[in-house]
Each structure stands twice: as structure tokens, then as C-alpha cells.
Amino acid sequence: MAINTQDSTCLPLQEKIVHNNKTARAVELVILAFLISMLVYRVVSFKDQEHSLPWFLALLCELWFTFIWILTVCIKWNQCSTKTYPDRLLKRLNEFEFPTIDIFVTTADPILEPCIITMNTILSLLAVDYPADKLALYLSDDACSPLIYYSLVETAKFAKLWVPFCKKYNIQVRAPFRYFTSKSSRLEDDSLEFQHEWKTMKVAI
Secondary structure, three states: OEEEOOOOOOOOOEEEEEOOOHHHHHHHHHHHHHHHHHHHHHHHHHHHOOOHHHHHHHHHHHHHHHHHHHHHHHHHOOOEEEEEOHHHHHHOOOHHHOOOEEEEEEEOOOOOOOHHHHHHHHHHHHOOOOOHHHEEEEEEEOOOOHHHHHHHHHHHHHHHHHHHHHHHHOOOOOOHHHHOOOOOOOOOOOOHHHHHHHHHHHHHO
16 A cells, blocks of 8 residues: 655655555454453452462563563554655756755774775765765764775775766665675676776776
8 A cells, every 4th residue: 555645746756655464463452452361360360369479570570561562563553664766856856956965974993893894885975876066975083093094095096986887887786895795796798898897896996
């Protein structure tokens, strides 16, 4: 079931998809009935208990479990997802109307946060499908590590090759270490030009 957020002038940028979870709801209602029955039985059988402290502790545990279970069920009671259509954005706005975006990437320890991960994050953000003159990327290194600085210098050099490559061939996986480890990163029926540039990227990295 899909609920469109469409207006009268253009196609919607997103739609809310409500999933059919009637079976799951029925099961959850049955479980809730069992939990309530257990609590009612616990209260009714209080007069027959010789030791009130263990009974009271058991009741507290069952009440707490029921409370947590109800909270969990409330979160997933209405299951839905949102499907976006970024390709429709250009039908509403021109590129010169896009807002300017500043992206901050933070790192604190080149050992706990390997440089290869940080640099791949930067490369994937630089290669996003967004006007280059409206995108600014900043790296904040709390450790002031010379290793991070050297890695960033090398990343800037590689970005001059990687970003045009991604935009030219519409590469979806834009983190190099993910792209080149994927089995589908290089297809046999691609053009010779792509094969040549793919090898160039592979060597440069």
C-alpha cells in the first residue's frame, strides 16, 4: 500500500509505503492476552501465597517485562518505509537553485579509525551527485596526526581522477575500497574506454 505525497503540479519526491502486517499484529495481540492473563492470575492467587516476597518480586519482573514488550510492539505496530525519487528533483529545481552544503568529517585516532576508512569516506562524499561549486568538505582531526594529513594530501590528488570517473560512468558505489572489492565493479561487456580508465583507477589507488 503506497500513500503518495503528490501535489497538483508535479510528481512527488517521496512516497510512504505502508506494509501489510496483519498476521504479525494478530500474533502480538495473542501474546499480549497471555501476558495480561499471567498478571491477572498472579494478582488473584496472592491470597494463596505463603511467601509474599518471592511473589512480589515475580510480579515486579512480569510487570516490567510486559511494559518493555508493549513499548517494543508500539514501535513496530505500524510498519512503513519511505521510497524516494531523487531523479525528480531536477524537474522542480535547477542546479543553480541547489543550496550550498558543508560536510564535516571528524576523526580522532588514526589507529582506532584507520586512515583508509576516513579517506574512502571523503572520496565517496566528494563524488556525490551534487554541483561541485555548492559542496564543501571539511576534515576535523582532533589528534593532529601527520599520518592523517599525508593521507588527506594523497586523497586530494586521487580525487581529481576518482570524482570525474564516478560521474562519467555513474558509479553507484563511490568508496574506492568498496568498489574495487565488489565482484560487479568491472563488467566484461563494458567499453574499452571504461576498461582502460578502470585499470588506471585501480593502479592509482
